[in-house]
Amino acid sequence: MSILLWTILTNILGIINYKYFAYINLVGMDGFKNLYNNLSEIFPVNELLAIKSWMIIKGIKNAILTVLYTYFISFWTYHIYFHDWKKSFHDIRLALFIVCTIMSVYSLFEIHYLIGGALGQKILETINPLYMKIADVNKWWPPLLWGGQLRSLFAEPSFLGIFAAMAIPVLASFFFEKKVTLLSVAGTGLYTLLVIMLVLSKARTGTILFGIEFTLLVICILFLHRSEWKRLVSMVMCTLFAFFVGLVIMSQFTSTKNEVTVSSYVSQNVTSVVGNKRSNNARQANVIATFKVGLQHPLFGVGTGLKDMYLDKNLSPEDKQDSEVANWSKMMYEKGPLKSAYPTLNQLAGTFAEQGLVGLLLYLIPIFSIGVLAIKKRKRYFADIRKCCVLISLFALCVAFFSNVATMPFYVMVGIVMLAINDERGNLSA
Structure with a gap:
């Protein structure tokens, strides 16, 4: 309220x-x-x-x-499963299982297109307009086909990366099921396929988030669940297998000019986050200008949906020499700030600019509360691997704030993590 x-x-x-x-x-x-x-x-x-x-x-x-469409989703999720954290986890995992299965099937056609297949291209050209408004923004985004990167069912590869940040830790929990079932085996297979898709997306934010999540999962198992080390080895092996399969497939893309190696992939999709590579200039100019709007209106901000003219005035002439920034500005002046706006590329900067410092603090209160409660109840909380997985997923989605806006997966995961924290039964059975 x-x-x-x-x-x-x-x-x-x-x-x-x-x-x-x-x-x-x-x-x-x-x-x-x-x-x-x-x-x-x-x-x-x-x-x-x-x-x-x-x-x-x-x-x-x-x-x-x-x-x-934000924290009410968290409240709704919490309310539905108020007395049953375990069911909330099983339901979200099943939902992700189904979605990732559909994504995997779709991505087969997309991979065929990316390696030059005419059939894959024809199928994508038929399917994509059915669920996406092609060229809806700035007369080109999202394009009918995306060259050189896998985007699966999403508008662009970066959105696939954000989704993977939510889904991968949850799917990783299949490796640590108490009983090996057909579902758990299929779940580990989907985990592997999703990692392959993430590699093929070349989404920088998603790749970095996955690296953070994978590291946290390994630390969690090694320090808190040492008896599960054999299952951890299985997860590591599947991850390495997925990474190298992704590189092999990527080497067949028609857009690939040079040999794809581990070092070249890391250079292009991890270390390129720093410096003037890919779309860094446009992103940095956008975020810095957005943050300046907040500094100029620190108490109340400028109002939701009204930051774009203020943002434009905070861009330097050098910023507007970037083609992407120039296009954002051009479209806004042509259509007006209510019809065409600058994209918000940092959740925290955007909230600060539009709602001021008070609005930013209100937005962060649920996140801070989760952190405090997780630390306070750490002995019981971290005794369940599944709870570790959803917390890692939420942490990665928070890190994603620095390169994108929060989407529905974040708010769903807030509700699920709150359920996990308030679950006092400590039931570790699957």
Whole structure:
């Protein structure tokens, strides 16, 4: 409730104090245009006042939707499984099992396309428009086909990386089941396939998050569950197998010009995060400018969905020389800030800019609470490998804040981890 009220307040204040109404017109407000024209025929209507009033109404609606699609998902998840943490884990793992199975089948066609197969390309061209709005953003994103990288069912490879950050630790729990069943064997196979897909995606954020998760899983088993070391060896072997299979497949991509080696893969998809490689310049310019907006409006921010003109004014001439930044700016001025916006590439910077320091702290309270409670109840919590897996998954999704916005997997995992923390039965059976 506090997040909802603060979001509504900052939206209203942001609209009242908005400096860039000159760039907003009725052409860019399709839902409002007819109402304004009809009212104008009855009595005189001040256009600026009408726009502000309409934006406040939409701001309140958007604030409610924002809360419903964020931490309300966590609350809903917690409420559904309030008395049964184990069922929540089994259900999320089963859901991920099904989704990853579908992804694996789809990715077979995508791999065929990436190695030059005409059949794979034809199938993708038929399937993709059925569930994606092709070229919906900036006249090109998401493209019908993505060259050189696996994106599976997602709009772009980085989204596959974020999904993998949630799914991989949960699927890894199959390695540590008390009884070996057909489902657990299939689950370890899906884990291997998802790692292969992640390798083929060449998603830098996803690759780094996986490295963090894998390291934490190994540390967790070695220090807290030493009796499971044989199963850990199995997981490590499957991971190495998946990595090298991914490199072999990638070497067959039509876009691959040089031999794919471990060192070249690490250079292109891990160490390239630092420096002026790939899209780093555009991302850094965007995030720094967004953070500056927050510093300039530290208490209330500028309002949800209103940061983009402020962001644009904080970009230096050198920043706008980057082609990606220049395209964001061009499209915003052509369509208006309500129709075409800069992407938010850092959850924390975006929240700070739009809702101020108070809004940022409110957003982080559930995360801090989870950290404190997990430490307080660590003996009982870390005695269950499954609870370790979901906490590692949540930690990786939090790290992803620094290169993307939070999505539904994060909020679902918040609810599940809270269930795990508040489970006092300590039932370790599968």
